[in-house]
Amino acid sequence: MLLLVFILGSCAYFNTFYNAQFYYEQALKQYNEKVEEGLTVPVAVRRDFDKAIEKANKVLVKYPDSKWADDAYLIIGKSNFYKGDYLVAKKNFENFIVEYPWSDKIEEVRLWHARCVWKMGDEEFALIELKKYTKEVKNDKYRSEAYFTMGEIYDELGFPDSAVSCYEKAIETSKDDKFCAECQYRIARAYLRGGEIDRAIRSLNKVYDFSPTVRIGNKTQVLLVKIYSEAGRYEEAKGIILKKLADPDNKDIWAELELLLGMIYLKEGDQKAAESRFSEIAQNYRRTPQSAEAYYHLAELNMKSGDYKTAQKRYEMVSREDPDSRFAFDAKQKAKLLKRFFKVQKDVEKVWKKIEEIRQVGKDKPAREDSLKDVPESLRRAIEVHRKRALEVDSLELFNDYYEKLYELAEMYYFDLSLVDSAIANLKKIVLDKARNRIADKALYTLSYIYNDRGDTAEAKLCIEKLKGEFPLSQYISLLDEDTLRRAGREGEAENLYVKAEKYFDTDPQKAIGILSTIFNEYGDTEYGEKSTLAIAWLYENRMYDIKNSIKWYKIFLDNYRGDPKYSEIESKLRELNSIYDEYVREDSTE
Numbered sequence: 001m002l003l004l005v006f007i008l009g010s011c012a013y014f015n016t017f018y019n020a021q022f023y024y025e026q027a028l029k030q031y032n033e034k035v036e037e038g039l040t041v042p043v044a045v046r047r048d049f050d051k052a053i054e055k056a057n058k059v060l061v062k063y064p065d066s067k068w069a070d071d072a073y074l075i076i077g078k079s080n081f082y083k084g085d086y087l088v089a090k091k092n093f094e095n096f097i098v099e100y101p102w103s104d105k106i107e108e109v110r111l112w113h114a115r116c117v118w119k120m121g122d123e124e125f126a127l128i129e130l131k132k133y134t135k136e137v138k139n140d141k142y143r144s145e146a147y148f149t150m151g152e153i154y155d156e157l158g159f160p161d162s163a164v165s166c167y168e169k170a171i172e173t174s175k176d177d178k179f180c181a182e183c184q185y186r187i188a189r190a191y192l193r194g195g196e197i198d199r200a201i202r203s204l205n206k207v208y209d210f211s212p213t214v215r216i217g218n219k220t221q222v223l224l225v226k227i228y229s230e231a232g233r234y235e236e237a238k239g240i241i242l243k244k245l246a247d248p249d250n251k252d253i254w255a256e257l258e259l260l261l262g263m264i265y266l267k268e269g270d271q272k273a274a275e276s277r278f279s280e281i282a283q284n285y286r287r288t289p290q291s292a293e294a295y296y297h298l299a300e301l302n303m304k305s306g307d308y309k310t311a312q313k314r315y316e317m318v319s320r321e322d323p324d325s326r327f328a329f330d331a332k333q334k335a336k337l338l339k340r341f342f343k344v345q346k347d348v349e350k351v352w353k354k355i356e357e358i359r360q361v362g363k364d365k366p367a368r369e370d371s372l373k374d375v376p377e378s379l380r381r382a383i384e385v386h387r388k389r390a391l392e393v394d395s396l397e398l399f400n401d402y403y404e405k406l407y408e409l410a411e412m413y414y415f416d417l418s419l420v421d422s423a424i425a426n427l428k429k430i431v432l433d434k435a436r437n438r439i440a441d442k443a444l445y446t447l448s449y450i451y452n453d454r455g456d457t458a459e460a461k462l463c464i465e466k467l468k469g470e471f472p473l474s475q476y477i478s479l480l481d482e483d484t485l486r487r488a489g490r491e492g493e494a495e496n497l498y499v500k501a502e503k504y505f506d507t508d509p510q511k512a513i514g515i516l517s518t519i520f521n522e523y524g525d526t527e528y529g530e531k532s533t534l535a536i537a538w539l540y541e542n543r544m545y546d547i548k549n550s551i552k553w554y555k556i557f558l559d560n561y562r563g564d565p566k567y568s569e570i571e572s573k574l575r576e577l578n579s580i581y582d583e584y585v586r587e588d589s590t591e
Contacts (some may be wrong), residue, residue, distance in 0.1 A: 015071055016055060017056075017066070020053075021075065024056075024078070030048065033058060056072035056075040056276065059072035059074075070105055076093035081119075086116045088578075088579045110137075114129040118152075120575070128392065141174070147166045147169040148182075148183060151183070161194065167190070180210045181213070188220075192226075195233045201226050218253045226260065234268055238261065263342045266297070269300055281331060282294045291321045292327060292563075295321060296330075316331070327561070344412065348405045352402060399433070399437060400436065400437045401440055403436070406426045409426055410443075411422045441475075447463045490525075498528045512539060516532040517536065520533055532558075534566075537556075551578060555574060558570060
């Protein structure tokens with residue numbers, strides 16, 4: 001009976017550990033397939049890592065003395081690492097060394113700890129720790145992985161020669177052909193980043209000296225095409241692509257190869273061929289990152305040709321094809337801009353139609369006089385005066401509205417659509433009819449900005465002189481500072497709002513957040529849209545002490561501004577806040 005209880009107990013904690021391992025391996029497989037460098041971990045993958053952590057924690061709570069306890073703890077640490085929670089993972093590995101000093105996994109844990117140090121931003125200390133590790137570790141597998149990690153760090157820091165040296169040492173140390181193939185691929189990529197095209201190609205061809213996985217094999221073929229393309233060797237690149245597109249064995253990378261072919265056509269200036277290729281990708285590879293990118297490039301081509309209606313539709317398709325596309329945010333902002341552009345155009349037409357109607361009323365004067373023939377002379381004159389004044393008032397208001405909309409259209413032509421001549425033509429219309437609008441001085445100021453911006457200083461000077469001469473009390477004169485003009489247009493509007501918000505950072509942070517949110521929603525594509533997201537996150541963290549909302553806005557920044565130089569710094573910050581939230585805030589809220 002005791003033996004049966006022991007066997008059943010052993011089965012129970014093995015099953016619990018097996019479940020943890022199952023979810024971890026499933027999540028890792030998806031991670032390796034779906035997560036490219038620098039991209040965020042998809043929600044579904046994070047969810048599986050969370051399940052692995054949950055099951056592993058059950059092993060530790062229910063069966064702390066089982067022989068799989070250290071394995072379970074290692075799963076927790078590695079799952080947190082892959083999720084991007086590096087601070088939590090680092091603590092896991094440090095606790096592991098204290099709790100399980102007898103474990104045969106200590107060497108592996110030390111390697112993961114060094115990786116956490118690197119991912120948290122301390123590359124120098126991580127390299128010191130890894131160099132020391134390579135001299136002390138007994139297991140060749142972990143030594144080769146340590147060299148590989150050092151190569152990754154040098155790659156990230158922009159030292160391709162050091163990266164190559166580390167990857168080569170990893171190959172020398174490892175007995176795993178698939179791992180060596182990955183190292184060789186990294187060597188080729190490092191040479192490419194260092195501008196050594198020929199060495200990159202030779203190194204890439206060596207990948208097949210080993211046994212690359214399907215993933216590395218595919219990446220190798222794609223990188224080879226990119227190398228030829230970036231070197232301007234378009235015919236060679238196209239030859240490789242067309243050959244691989246004819247081979248069904250390359251089906252997994254057809255979409256990416258088609259996309260590269262389209263980009264080569266663009267570089268060659270063959271827009272018709274590029275458009276045809278992108279259209280085929282959009283139709284044949286639906287709901288993929290490649291179709292999303294193809295729609296984006298198609299929209300850009302439409303913008304160049306002036307087909308804004310089609311461009312808007314295609315920009316809107318980007319996020320429908322792939323919500324996580326790196327082009328999604330930019331496409332959304334451009335679609336929103338075009339929607340606004342069409343609305344303003346329609347408003348201009350509507351107002352002009354009303355103006356024409358009022359003018360027609362003036363032409364119908366004889367008919368109106370007939371309707372007053374039975375009215376006494378004195379009353380008739382009073383009615384005519386009243387009608388004339390009402391007509392003038394209506395006409396002035398309509399003209400003012402018309403020119404304000406023309407100004408908005410001019411801004412969009414210049415700042416958003418790069419149609420300089422159209423912008424100038426609209427602004428000149430406003431200036432020439434200054435008697436019937438209140439924004440002639442604003443139009444002159446913007447004209448001076450445009451002329452100055454394109455290097456036509458003589459025209460800019462004439463506009464400034466006219467502004468000072470005809471509108472001596474204009475607020476825009478105060479914006480002129482030794483012939484240096486402040487930004488106009490949407491950037492200028494966003495800047496003005498941001499300056500306003502800054503005044504409330506210390507006195508009324510909630511009000512500041514309200515203004516900054518408006519900037520992000522209305523001017524998200526500008527420099528200040530980007531700055532506003534970080535400012536909101538900072539205010540929630542440092543003025544409102546609201547970690548949950550701070551995390552939300554740091555994540556908004558990461559989702560929308562991937563190319564920003566501060567990206568990795570904010571990633572580290574977000575991980576730190578997530579760790580604090582998980583350790584303190586979430587626990588408190590569930591008690």
